[in-house]
Amino acid sequence: MSSQPRSSCRSRRRLGRALTAWLLAPALAAAAPPQRIVSLVPGLTESVCAVGACARLVGVDRHSNWPAEVVALPRLGGLDDAQVERIAALKPDLVLAAPGARVVQRLQALGLNVDTLHTRSHQDVRHNLLWLAQRLGDPALGRKAWAAIETQMAAASASVPAAMRGRSVYFEVEASPYAAGPGSFIGQTLAQLGLRNIVPEALGPFPKLSPEFVVRAQPDIVMAEARQVQDMPRRPGWASLTALQRQQLCAFQSADYEVLVRPGPRMGLAAQQLADCLARLAGEPR
Amino acid sequence: MSAPAARRRRLAFGLALASLLLLCAGLAAGGEGWSPAALGELLRGPDAGLIVGQIRAPRSLGAWLAGGLLGLAGALAQGLFRNPLADPFLLGSASGASLAVVVVLAAGALGGHGPWSGVGLVAAAFMGALGGVLLTLLLARGAQHTLRLLLAGVVVGVVLSGLSDLLTLAVPEALRGRQVFMLGSTGFLGWDGCLLLGAGLALLLPLAQRLSRLLDALVLGEDSARSLGLPLPQLQLLLVGLLAAATGLAVSQTGLVAFVGLAAPHLVRRIAPGPHAYLLAASAATGAVLLLAADVAARTLIAPQELPVGVLTAVFGGAYLLWLLNRQRGA
């Protein structure tokens, strides 16, 4: 940066400093909090913003849409068809992805720093918030964000009418039908709200059920996206579900539904949405 | 020089030229669509080494090489089965590779991150492709009867697909990765991939050409080929082995890209037919040009978004076959 050295002594010192800086650069880079972040998982995008590093995001995946600031960021594809060149061109010093994505190895081969985080359960979300906050420079923000979620969840749980507690619930994640099991973050929220899941834990977090299983289990409450709920009576045998007959349904519009199925800092909001629906159902005559 | 030989010369020249042009075009295709101006700027800036050297160049070359392997495999398959509708995925290589990919993804999902992702995926796809073909050979008890081979390939394909489906039901995290694999993608090609593909092509093409007279003789029928003293069972086995290796290599790097293996030998036969000594190399070159063109188009058509390259090859291939059918109906 400076002009020519005044003496050979000074130039040697400068060389020495440059050499040390070059040798220590990797360690230094690891120590300094990342300033340019790419997130390929919507839940992680929201978590990064929740720990106060939203301004440091330089690129997100096509599904990330909250908070409003990230909408204007470059969209880099999904987790499995991430655009390697555009990611590299953004020169991120941290890329967040999910484990097992093929893009991870490619980006690492290009010399980028990639961290993979699970987002399957409440524990994962908590871990991610704390870890990200630590990584991005302010650990307190992570604890605060998680505490906020916990508070919201407790409030939501408290607001569930006593009549609804202990009721069985079927939460549909996809029309095939894929359900949210007790081990998933959705299932854990439902459990916190005092509901019983018709899916046994042994089937895993998001099992594909046989439609007959759902019909036989006769859930008290059915929760799904509004579009799917409309089709349910047409499914063979489903018209016999008492929950459908008695309209004990939580049909969520896509914007609300998205909050429910996104494991991130808005889980408290998701719990509240669920609690509101339950309160609404309790208000209706049986 | 006779007319057919002259046409072959012209095709060879055309393919070489197209390859060169497309490889250069591939360097200019990127986040801003196809833009030589942007390329110029890039080359002058500090990012040239990374963007052009580490991403665009190996991706373009890799697409060319993978297309070459698929074109070669397609010509081998069509020669082996004496059927212009044969494609390299007929013998269970596609379903084998897909199952192996799902197994690795599922293991990765169940066991957390691990040594499984990345390199494991490439190796698994290759071994899976070879495994699928081996299963087909075992079921057909050798490569001797092509009808039996074909049927065995169908059976193996269905069974392995079913197993794959079962696994993705049990471990849904693998479903997404499998769908991407099935669609095909050139986006993950780096220099290590190019090295593998290049070495594979350099090894398999000359080997395949040694078998070109066998493929020509098969035009007379298997019995006639045998009556000419050719040790058919062993040679057909070798043929299947080369087919499996070429397909497995391509699939392990780019996933299942449709139609390149089917269309490349077709195009060669339509433009400048000839004996297999020429057809194998020409199919490889045509396949290379096809996949590279699809890759460049995938990067530029809806930039900054990317189309999956498999969609483009399917559209081109489907359109070509429709045109072919139409021509025959009119003729």
Add this chain to the structure above:
Amino acid sequence: MATLQAVSLQVALGGRAVLRDVSLELRPGWTAVVGPNGAGKSTLLRALAGLLPLRGGQVLLQGRPLREWSAVQRARKMAWLAQQGLQGGELTVRELVELGRLPHLGLFGTPGPQDRWQVEQAMQDTECGAWAERRLEQLSGGERQRCLLARALAVGAPVLLLDEPTTHLDPPHQVSLVRLLRRLGGQGRTVVSVLHDLPLALQADRLVVLRDGQVAACGAHDDAALHAALRQVFDHALRIERAGSRFVALPDLD
């Protein structure tokens, strides 16, 4: 000594016995194998060429059992022409006929002057030299058949096994073929052709009559006993009459 001998051949296809105890001696000259449909003519030719597993008996080539010959040695001694045609037409005529040199060149050998001469000779004999550089798909059925015949001739083998060589050929070319087969037989080659066309078959030196997988009769073209056997095998639907120095078969409508 007979060039080619079948000794108590038994061949079964798909569980069904097709050849039952066939014994034949084939000497230099042109022998035509005739018989009604399903008699086992093509199967016999295949068995002689060593292309079928035998349930019983053996085939002797120049006195030695076939299985003692290596595939390449056998290919150089016996050329076989299939009844089915081509499965693809991108090769040129010359490239097709050159395939006949495979027993001598193998997969990797380069053609030498002997190979080129054989190929030219074969194309001349079958009158398809005029379109040597044309692709097979551009030719008619009859023209293609002559090229396939040239391919068999190009092997230069002393034994020629031809299954229905007259398929698709029009009368002038059938006559040329007959002349060619006679000439080859005269040169000392052992030519065995399956022919369903009786008038043409009667132009051969010897005939073998097959019925239901067995040899009903075997003799020279002018052998009266052979003629009687022919009439019987074809259910008296024809009669054999002399025409000059040869015999012809005519439908018997009475």
